[in-house]
Amino acid sequence: RGFEVELLGTAKVNGKSTYKVKMIKQPILVNGVEEENFTILYFDPSTYLPVKRESRNLIGPNPGETMIVFLEDYREVEGFWYPFRKRMMVGVAVAQVIETETVEFNQEIDIEVFKMPGKK
Secondary structure (H helix, E strand, O other), X not given: OOOEEEEEEEEEEOOEEEEXXXXXXXXXXXXXXXXXXXXXXXXXXXXXXXXXXXXXXXXXXXXXXXXXXXXXXXXXXXXXXXXXXXXXXEOOEEEEEXXXXXXXXXXXXXXXXXXXXXXX
């Protein structure tokens, strides 16, 4: 996708050592000003699974605030590891917790569910 990646070293997440990686994306324009656009990812050194993601809200609600997502409770599903719990924070406040009950891949979906109400 054309991202530049930079290893920033190690950092503690919930008391555990992780690899801290900066993923640099294309800059974006915010009110006519070019802003740096990046995400910081923290990886478990034994599994290489991401355990935390940080990014700065550049547009939308709470511009300038840091958005943090903790990826937890990984389980193997059909050979893939999936975080069944995602805890999202804006600044120091918990904004949302998403807990997944089941994960299914390659399920048939009726195309009708994607139609806008009232459209044929």
